Amino acid sequence: MWHPLQADFPQQSPLNDFERGPLSVQAGELIGLVCCGSGCVRPALNPRSDWPGWLEPDVFDPQRHQRLVVIGRWQGLPLLLQLAHRGQARKEGWPDLRSWLLQSDAAGFDLLATAAGLANWEEQHRFCGRCGTRTQPRQDEYARECPRCHLRQYPRVSPCIITLVWKEDALLLARSPRFAPGVYSTLAGFIETGESAEQALHREVMEEVGVAVGNFRYLGSQSWPFPHSLMLGYWAEYQGGDIHFDGVEIEDARWYALDDLPPLPPPTSISRYLIDSFLQWRGFNV
Ligand SMILES: [Zn+2]
Structure with missing residues (x-):
């Protein structure tokens, strides 16, 4: 269902200057390196003012760069992924991926979400799941292939639902112990094998806060690489039913009047988009 507010949200329009997938890079070509590992991203040592702060300029040297994953081309610039050494991110104090993403513009968000998803997949699919042989990257698509049994493994994408539960002039918001103090948000969870998104909505909301929901309205989706989620956003x-929760995964959940909301997640998150777009629909200025 098309929603008129959809275009205001990150990742709702094509990123026209980003060509995805492996491609060839020539020796001596200017490249951008993204260095990821352990959920963190290295700040560029020689940052350029017109590039994201995590993108390191370098010159392609086949000896040093041949084995790196090519993420694609952004504005014609080849982007390569460099995986951190074990313990490097913590030792050097790199900012975490979440903080980089939440301060990104639309293009930076797409590039970083792609790099982080590929980094996670590279780290975790080094061996064939069927026969245990070391896998090799394919040159024509994002895939690793087993040279022995030819099983291909693609970067994982795990669909999740995220939903704003509402009634009349109130929103049901909850907080997890992982949230910043005082912040309340929408409900979310992974879609399980064999389930539709709608069934996951019914199940997750019932499991987390004990209420029945319906009349779903799809608003938009967002890649959320923690570690490889695709968030599908609904009202x-x-x-x-009455609200009840387990006190572990959800430590509090309650109804809030539309004009008296608690601290909310940052504006780049789909959770905040679901809330803000609802308020706009009801005539509030946000
Ligand atoms: Zn194999």
């Missing part, structure tokens, strides 16, 4: 209308 869900309350249908019945």
Whole structure:
């Protein structure tokens, strides 16, 4: 279902100057290196003012760069992924991926989400899941292939639902112990094998806060590489039941009046988009 607010949110328009996938790079060509590992991203040592702060300029040297994953081309510039050494990110105090993403513009968000997803996949699919042989990257698509049994492994994408539960003039918001103090947000969870997104909405909301929902409205999606989620954002209308929660995964959940909301997640997150777009729909200025 098309929603008129959808275009205001990151990742709702094509990133026209980003060509995805492995491609060839010539010796001596200017490249951008993204160095990721352990959920962190290295700040560029020689940052350029017109590039994201995590993108390191370098010149392609086949001896040093041949084995790195090519993420694609951004504005014609080849982007390569360099995986951190074990313990390097912590030792050098790199900022975490979440903080980089939340301060990114639309293009930076796409590039970084792609790099982080590929980094996670590279780290975790070095061996064939069927026969145990060391896998090799393919040159024509994002895939690693087993040279022995030819099983191909693609970067993982795990669909999740995220939903704003509403009734009349109130929103159901919850907080997890992992959130910043005082912040309340929407509900989210992974879609399980064999389930539709709608079934996951019914199940997750019932499991987390004990209420029945329906009248789903799809708003938009966002890549969220923690570690490889694709968030599918919905509004869900309350249908019945009293709020109850386990006190572990959810430490508090309650109804908030539209004009008296608690501290919310940052604006780049899909959770905040679901809330802000609802308020706009109801005539509030956000
Ligand atoms: Zn194999």
